[in-house]
Amino acid sequence: MRKSFAPPRTPGRPGTPDLLSGRTVTSSFSAEWLRGDPRALAFLPDRFRHKSARAEAVAAAASRTVSPALLEALVARNTRLAPNPARERNLELLSRPGTVAVVTGQQVGLFLGPLFTIYKAASAIVAARTLAEETGRPCVPVFWLQTEDHDLPEIDHCFVPRGTGTPLRLSLELSDAATSRIPVAHRHLDEGVTRALAALKAELGTQPHAGEHLELLERAYRPEATLADAFAEVLASVFADEGLVFLDPRDPRVSPFAAPIHRRALEEAAAISTALASQGSALSEAGFSEQVHIRPGSPLGFFSPDGLEGARYRLDPAASPGTWSLVGHPDNRFVTTAELLTWLEREPLRFTTSALLRPILQDTLLPTAAYVGGPGEIAYFAQLAPLYAHVGLPMPLIVPRARFRVLDDRTRGLLEKLGLSPDEATAPRDELLARLAAQAAGEGFDPPEAVEARLMGTLAPELARLGQCMAALDPSFAHAIERTEESVRTALSRLVAKYGRALGQRDQVTLERLDRLRAYLAPEGTPQERFYGLPYYACRFGARAFTRMVLEACEPFSGSLKDLRP
Template identity: 80%
Template sequence: MASSFSASWLRGDPRALEFLSDRFRHRAARAEAVAAAASRPLAPALHEVLVARNARLAPSPARERNLELLARPGTTAVVTGQQVGLFLGPLFTVYKAASAIAAARALAEETGRPCVPVFWLQTEDHDLPEIDHCFVPRNAGGPLRVALELPDAATSRAPVAHRHLGPSITGALAALRAELSGNPHADEHLALLERAYRPEATLVEAFADVLSSLFADEGLVFLDPRDPRLAPLAAPIHRRAIEEAAAICSKLAERGQALAQAGFSEQVHIRPGAPLNFFSPGGPEGARYRLDPTSTPGTWSLVGHPEGASVTTAELLSWLEREPLRFTTSALLRPILQDTWLPTAAYVGGPGEIAYFAQLAPLYAHAGLPMPLVVPRARFRVIDDRARRLLDKLGLSPDDANAPRDELLARLAARDAGEAFETPEAVEARLVSAFASELARLGERMAAIDPTFAQAISRTDKTVRRGVSRLAARYGRSITQRDQTTLERVERLRAYLAPDGAPQERIHALPYYASRLGSHAFLRLVREACEPFSGNLKDLKP
């Protein structure tokens, strides 16, 4: 099984550092990255669009100052981004924003050069099922799933930039209010959501409205790559991706092979000879398709097109000239577009994005761009009063909640019963060990008499091990069910701290915490806990 690249990289594993430097840890390397970014000023045309786009957001003198700074030569940027999930999606969205703000401030203090935090709205994707919902923890049971009712979500291939919320947002907001209304700050946060999330608004508009309001004092700047005024500025990147697809894919494939040999897998699969962009044959708001080379030179198939359509290079380049908004980037091309447009000193990303960058060195070299610092976002686990009470009652630490449910329950039952009960693992190990010892003795005695007896022993060993494993599992279930109160507390604790065994920050959404603690109070807690250039998991204890 391939290792997690991001986990290995954060540990400083030399195998991972061969593919992605940890320059973010070293002050001198950070200064070099800032100096390199400062030599690439923002294009006036891009700055004009940024000013106009950000003027539509929540008022923010700090954002206006940052936009003014971006117009000046020598200003750099720290960039982060995320898909525009419902009600901001998982908690790590705000952790990313806070991390970019903290990193920009730290780089400015270290180098004396202005550095601006920029949030890249990932609006080119078409994966609606990934963003049309959010999860809210509840006092009992698993988290509440709050979702839009979009019948075509699973089949839609249009960029999410053009998706309106529609009438089902009213029901989603009502479900949220019904669940959270008893919390002290629910009215404040829900009012913010209700102002932004209106049926006529797009997912992007609502997402940007809320996030810009929450980070107005920090001056977070927003960039939407689907703004029609930016399409001509993206056209040269798309042209090169099409015309040089074979060479680019060859280099990326070599990188992928090297990653595999080092024990890692590609985060993004490379399709031989395929450009790293998508094309929407029906227009900018229509379905987008990957391009695959066909057996006819200069002709590309539209992967997944219901009619198996194809397009020639000449046609693509003609559309790129006339209507560049028909083209969108893939996950690997997006950073190149980002760092062509922006004076990026650092990119703040999560585990998946860190793994992207492990693949990207050949593409940056091909584009003639310096790779920015790659900085891990802050990682937090919120241990609020409800979780603390459960931890105290169970006598557990927060890390214990990450253990599998049955294992944790068995451990608690064994602990509470003193010596009365062994853990299921101990029972299984003891029974298997005793049987294996006797079986080995029998095998030795029979080896000289019947050479084929070893086969019977092997079959019996496998059969008995399976039986013992089933017996131990049943034993474990029996002792865990003996205390229903403990069972309920463990399930509630895991639902708060490790829902479905996943990190809290990847499942839970902001509304629960904002409603209990207050939007700005919770984000102040996050900002104050952010350690630039760390990436370590920290507990927040409001």
């Protein structure tokens, strides 16, 4: 029986929008959820925190099995990687009834993309170990290669920190990156990767462990290789001892298993989108925004009309019943439901999932006990309860990935010279610069915050006194006082900021050190783990040594930020 679509509704306060990884997400949902805010827990319970709930999730997943045909496809895909006893053991475990999976995944970025790819994989491995220890059931870490997407500008580059403070950007330089709609599974690296590797070698070639890691990258990232194959080869090597298993949804042997999901999404699109829209409204009422916008009647999928490796287009209902528009198609093409169902029968690889449909495919294919995700993924799982209920699947545990900040010797040296803690170093640049400059300037230059406090401390009591005197004569005068005080505070803040910048410019050495430090910890205002890739850290400390440090530092079911000191 189909379950109710009714979403949880709780009173709440307004949320604040934020940007993560280039996409609009709720600034507060994942943070409030991790803090245990009842508003967030009404949409996504924090079952990952409770041992009994973890055991229930494992037991529910253990009732499902990997079909022999899917297991055969998984074995074939993983056999393309270097032989690995740990991975072969995990594949054998997946053939046994009662084995469960901890899944994570990521787009297949250049040179593994941002550092959080490593943190995700490590989090899944550690969570799988912990669930196995807690329940006595075999638990296998699985990495979902997100190869269905077509957004090349998100994945065609990698950043490397440099001592100058200006990061090095490496790119595939694909001419059609901004306009391509072809799933990245079918994109070859081409000659741009040769130039990117040469730039990487020129920058990092003298580092202690550069030879080993650059050799691995050169073996995997060949011009004729695909983004997906190169990514999987390097990540498999980095986590060889842990036996990470890989699943690629663009594998032709996997696509038949996706066909029933796409069929149902098409045939029940109206009911599904209505339920998801209701959930979105409830999120909004609670003070959160939708991670993924719901379009009325959308089947949550994409279709490639020109072939398996052709451009993909989102399906939206057209004015004529039983007809769908291919959103963004240069010829404004339409397709009927009958045509789509025929193609789905013949060539299911013409269909790809959206962010909201992918988890349903994942948990239909695998006995998923837990999914390890980042802030954005946590936010869209908050939307998914109605969809899981509709298809009759239990939602797995949603587990926050580990978060790390790497403080290498260079970063630690800069922190020590500037007298800052890592947390203090992430404050606004002007504020930090003014504080540091005031400390070094000696007598005669007070810190900016002290100047602002003194000036406001003189004016505020006078304004309050004036307001009290005028209250009896003109009750509206209090509002004028409030507006004046607000204007004065704004003007003073601007003045003090200028004062701080002037102090900061007096010490060029401090300025340069601060900029280098911030480039290591928060390049371009972005958390380090979302910006820099693995190559710098692998070449300096060794890929295996670095990932071992990450694995040892992972606290299962935590999600808190930790500092790594290699």
